[in-house]
Amino acid sequence: MTADSITVPETDDGIRVSAVWHRYARRGDRATVRGRAYTVYLIALFVLIYLVPVVYTASTSPALIAVGSPAGAAPAAWAIAVTVCWGAQLAGRFWGPLVIQPFLLHVFTSTDIPPASYLGTIARRRLAYVSTAVLLSACTATYLTTDLYRELGLALQGLAAAAGLSALAAVAWLWGQVRAVPGNVLLASAAGAVALAVTVIGRVAPGGGGGLWLVAGVLAAGAAVIGRTAFRSIPAIDLARLARESARASQAQTYALTGTLHHALDLYRPEPRRYTSALIRTDGTLRGHLTQGAIRALRTPGRAAAAVVLLLAGGAVLTLGAAAQEGRPALVSWMAGSVCVYLGSGWVSETWRGLRDELTLPPLYGERWGGVLARTLAWPVLAVTAGTCAGSGLALTTPWWPLHGESAAGTLLLLAGSLVLVLAARFLREMKLDLPLELLMPIASPLGDLSGLRIVAWQFDGLVAVVAGIGLISAVPSAPGATALAVAIAAWYVWSGLRRTGWGHRGLLTRLSRT
Amino acid sequence: MIAADRATVTLGETTLLAATTFTVMPGELWGVTGSNGSGKTTLLRAFLGSRSLTDGSCSVGGEPVDMAKPAHRRLVASLVEPIPVARDMTLREQVTLVAASWYGNAPEAAEHAGRIIEQLGLASLGERFPHQVSSGQAQLFSLALTFVRPAGVVLLDEPERHLDDHRIDLVAGLLTERAREGTAFLIATHEAALVEACDGRVELG
Numbered sequence: 001m002t003a004d005s006i007t008v009p010e011t012d013d014g015i016r017v018s019a020v021w022h023r024y025a026r027r028g029d030r031a032t033v034r035g036r037a038y039t040v041y042l043i044a045l046f047v048l049i050y051l052v053p054v055v056y057t058a059s060t061s062p063a064l065i066a067v068g069s070p071a072g073a074a075p076a077a078w079a080i081a082v083t084v085c086w087g088a089q090l091a092g093r094f095w096g097p098l099v100i101q102p103f104l105l106h107v108f109t110s111t112d113i114p115p116a117s118y119l120g121t122i123a124r125r126r127l128a129y130v131s132t133a134v135l136l137s138a139c140t141a142t143y144l145t146t147d148l149y150r151e152l153g154l155a156l157q158g159l160a161a162a163a164g165l166s167a168l169a170a171v172a173w174l175w176g177q178v179r180a181v182p183g184n185v186l187l188a189s190a191a192g193a194v195a196l197a198v199t200v201i202g203r204v205a206p207g208g209g210g211g212l213w214l215v216a217g218v219l220a221a222g223a224a225v226i227g228r229t230a231f232r233s234i235p236a237i238d239l240a241r242l243a244r245e246s247a248r249a250s251q252a253q254t255y256a257l258t259g260t261l262h263h264a265l266d267l268y269r270p271e272p273r274r275y276t277s278a279l280i281r282t283d284g285t286l287r288g289h290l291t292q293g294a295i296r297a298l299r300t301p302g303r304a305a306a307a308v309v310l311l312l313a314g315g316a317v318l319t320l321g322a323a324a325q326e327g328r329p330a331l332v333s334w335m336a337g338s339v340c341v342y343l344g345s346g347w348v349s350e351t352w353r354g355l356r357d358e359l360t361l362p363p364l365y366g367e368r369w370g371g372v373l374a375r376t377l378a379w380p381v382l383a384v385t386a387g388t389c390a391g392s393g394l395a396l397t398t399p400w401w402p403l404h405g406e407s408a409a410g411t412l413l414l415l416a417g418s419l420v421l422v423l424a425a426r427f428l429r430e431m432k433l434d435l436p437l438e439l440l441m442p443i444a445s446p447l448g449d450l451s452g453l454r455i456v457a458w459q460f461d462g463l464v465a466v467v468a469g470i471g472l473i474s475a476v477p478s479a480p481g482a483t484a485l486a487v488a489i490a491a492w493y494v495w496s497g498l499r500r501t502g503w504g505h506r507g508l509l510t511r512l513s514r515t
Numbered sequence: 516m517i518a519a520d521r522a523t524v525t526l527g528e529t530t531l532l533a534a535t536t537f538t539v540m541p542g543e544l545w546g547v548t549g550s551n552g553s554g555k556t557t558l559l560r561a562f563l564g565s566r567s568l569t570d571g572s573c574s575v576g577g578e579p580v581d582m583a584k585p586a587h588r589r590l591v592a593s594l595v596e597p598i599p600v601a602r603d604m605t606l607r608e609q610v611t612l613v614a615a616s617w618y619g620n621a622p623e624a625a626e627h628a629g630r631i632i633e634q635l636g637l638a639s640l641g642e643r644f645p646h647q648v649s650s651g652q653a654q655l656f657s658l659a660l661t662f663v664r665p666a667g668v669v670l671l672d673e674p675e676r677h678l679d680d681h682r683i684d685l686v687a688g689l690l691t692e693r694a695r696e697g698t699a700f701l702i703a704t705h706e707a708a709l710v711e712a713c714d715g716r717v718e719l720g
Contacts, residue, residue, distance in 0.1 A: 011619040019615040019624070027604045102599035103609070110664065111616050112589035236583070240565055247599060 013117045017108075020118075024104060049447065054144065063147035070157050070211030073148070074202050077161050077215045078195040084134070084165060085172045085191045089184050092176020094268055097126040098234070098242060099177075099249045109239045116235045123234065127170040127227075135166035157212035164219025171227035177245075178233040187226065194218065259435035261459040272299035272350075293379020296350045307347035308387060314340025315391020320400055322414040335470050338422050341388050342466045345426045348387070349380035352430035359501035360433065381423060388419055410479035417486030421469045424490035424497075429462030431497035465493055516541045516699040517562060517668050521571030524557050532557040534571060537717050541667065544690055544700040546713035553720025555703035559595045559670045562701065575668060592666035594674065598657050600645045606656050607632060607641035614663045631663045634689055636682070650677040658686065668699045675706040687712040 067073045098119050108118045139162050142148045148158040175187055198218055202210070210217075248267050255264035278295045279287055286292070297304045318337025324330035346352065355376035392415060395401060439458055443450040457464050469489045476482035517539045524532040532554035539545045547555045560566035561573045564582040573580045581587055601609055610632055614624040632641055635655045640648055648656065654677045661669070674690075675683050687709050694700055694714070704710060 011617075011621070015619045016616055019618075019620040020612060022620070023608065023612045023615055024601075024604075027601065027608065101601065103601040103604075106599050107613055107616050110588065110592070110613070112585035113616070114585060239583070250599075 013113045016111070016113060017118045020104070020107060024101075051140075055140075058144045063145065063150075065146045067146050067148050067154070070154060070213075071202060073158075074211050074215055075199050077165075077212060078199050081165050081168060081215070081219055082191050082195045084169045086188055088169045088172035089176035089188060092173045092178075093184070094245075095249050095252075096177025096245070097123050097130070097174050098237065099246050102243065102247045102250050105239075105243055105246050109243065114235055115237055115239065119234050119237070120231070123174055123231070127174060130173060131166040131170040133166075134169045135162055138162040138165055157216070160216035161212045161219065164216040164223065167223035168219045168226070171223050171230055174230040175226055175233075178230055178237050191222075194222070259439075259455060259459075262429075262432055270300045270303050272296070274299050274301065289375050289378040290382060292375075293349055293351050293383070297348055297379070297383070299350075303347050307344040307383075310340045310344030311348065311384060311387025312391040312394060314338070314342075314344055315388035316395040316398070317391075318388065318418055319392040319395040319411065319415055320398070322418065323395075323401070323411040331471075331474050334418070334474060335467055337391075338418050338466050338470050339463065341384065341419070342422045342425055342462060344387060345380060345384045345422060346430070346462075348383045351376040351379055352426065356431050356501065359431070359498070380426075384423060385419060388415070407479075413479045413483040414473075417473060417483035418470065420490045421473070421486045421493075422466055424493035425462045425465035425469065428465055428493040428497040428500075431500040432461065433500060469493075516543075516576060517701060518574050519558070519561075519571065520574075522558065522561055522568050522573050523570035524554065524561065524566060525569045530554075532561070533719065535717060535719065536571075537715070539699045539701055539715065541699050542694055542697050543714045544694040544712060545702070545715040545717065546710050547701060547703040547717045547719060548705070548710060549719030555719060556595065556672050558717075558719070559593070559672050559701065559703055562668075562670055563591070563593055563595060565596075590667045591670065592661050592664055592668070593670040594657055594661040595670055595672040598660055600656075600660075602645055605642050605644055606637060606648070606659070609645075610656075610659050610663050613660050617664050627663055631659050634685075635659050635662075636685060651679065651682060654678055655682065655686075658689075662689070662693070666698060668701070669693070671700070671702040671704075673704055673706075674702060675704060675709055680708070683708050 100122060109115075139159065142158055142162065149155040172187065172191075176184055179187070198214065202214065252264035252267050255261065255267070275295050275298060279292055281287060287295070297307070314337045316337070317333050318341060321330050321332070321334030321337055324333065355372065358372050358376065435455070435458070439451065439455050441451060443454065469486065472489065473482040473486045476485055519535050519537055521534045521536055522532060523530070523534045535554070535558060537545070547558055549555055557566055561568055562575065562580055564580045575587055576590055578584075578587075582591070604612070607628065611625055611628040614628045618624040618627065632638055635658060637652070637655055637659060640652055640656075645653065645656070654674075658671075658674060661671070674686055678686065683706055690700055690702070690709075691712055702709060702713075710716065
């Protein structure tokens, strides 16, 4: 028997794909017309109540960023384009445009229908949606923050660049999914190289080398080439990998829709693969707490490397921000550095999770074996401190080090306070369990029910805690005072984190002394 | 039809599948038996291309296994990994949808779906959703999703899972009937009734 000898009516692939989509579209809880109309109604409300006043205010206020000439805006446009391209590729690696419902994908991949027949249409439709969304976002952002639309000629150049950017973002998203790692590294490198080369050409060429028109042209041409190649790669896509991605995305979507985004993000953590017997010495005893933490971090080398980069960069930027004189750039640098350290603190260690489990689940380890806190916090605290300090050391070597800013002692105090604050925010985030029901209670305000904002803040509470905390301590004029406030805020975060795990107030000290 | 020639899978110093050689011809029902960890599922995955061999070869229809080829996907049906289901579609809708992926919107699609649902005793459950059936009924549903499509080769991993004796006999009867029509079967099983129904057996471990 061969494949040809199996009795199947010679039905056209397109008809078979249509039949599946048709039947799937008629399933039980499909989106209804009324449901879609309600979504449109909500979007219209959002636009009328929030967006229109903001746009009006922006149109009657001086621009935050003065663009100057189109040639002067080109380097910034290139930087944004490269960042968007890399971001889209990265997004495609985790959740690309070809991800569909696992059941549907299983139905299609179990047939002899070529993948392009059922994935091509989805890809084209989703790329059009994403392209439109990026175009609208880019135009809105530039309108709100720059004076790009003050005259017609400049506005047209800006629109063309935004259109090129949206096309590139969409096809890079597809490329990120359909191409393997070497192909993605190639595109990322090529994007960086082209941006650099065209920027240099724009600097030396008379008249800025075309300004934003050149940006738009190169982006559009690049998008056409990348898109053509990416679509040609769809027939050869790794279906087993796509099935895994779709299953994971489906599960993550369920978590996200039920308000537990942190569980959804957990699904995208890399699986440990290396040093499988390194935690135990040859004589059968367990290694020390620090070594255990380091080994567990190195079992996911990519994640650990990203953490090191973030801690070093975050430490440097944070130090520069804390050491600089007062002003918006210093505060932005301080906050950005703290956020980087916060992200790195999560990626550098797996033991945060162990701490949460030990605080919330029945005891697994003996209480006297080194203590819960020593066992789980030794490594992340040491690694984050060392990484941030190393980053601060790097900051001293940069030309941006402010010679006339805060004193060294003051900077050191602010750095220590920020570090404690960030670690406490990480603790608060890692102790998060399921969505508390009280967050669903409405919050009446003249702008409507604000409970949605509170839920969003809860989803990203660690980030909110870092940004709010740094914002508060930056308002204190003296370094010792700011550090004292940072420690107080950190203590409150830790207390809130412990309350999340269910540790009662009265027994807290007793339990901590036992462990 | 399907053949393994010294098919071996090792992972470091661990042997997941010792060198195995056999051939299953069209119309034959073969069982793979052995203790836990002896390599039954690994062998089936090797025929699906989801597990690479470290030595030897596996072939389907005389060609090396490559599920990227439409011809191989047309030939091989399997129930080795859990089948994802749509939580918002009834059992009958889902089985019919799989049939439609082969027969389009032709009446044959509904006929094939109705027949296999009937044969597996799911007729009274056809209007239920997946969460409304027991583990055994869910297993029969997975078998229906596998059998509703045409196939020359069928790979099954423990089809008796969660089934009572009566349903196991039902499944054994269906496998025998399909084999008589020319389908080649390779099933990993611990169930004596299914082993008895087999024309040949590969003993692992």
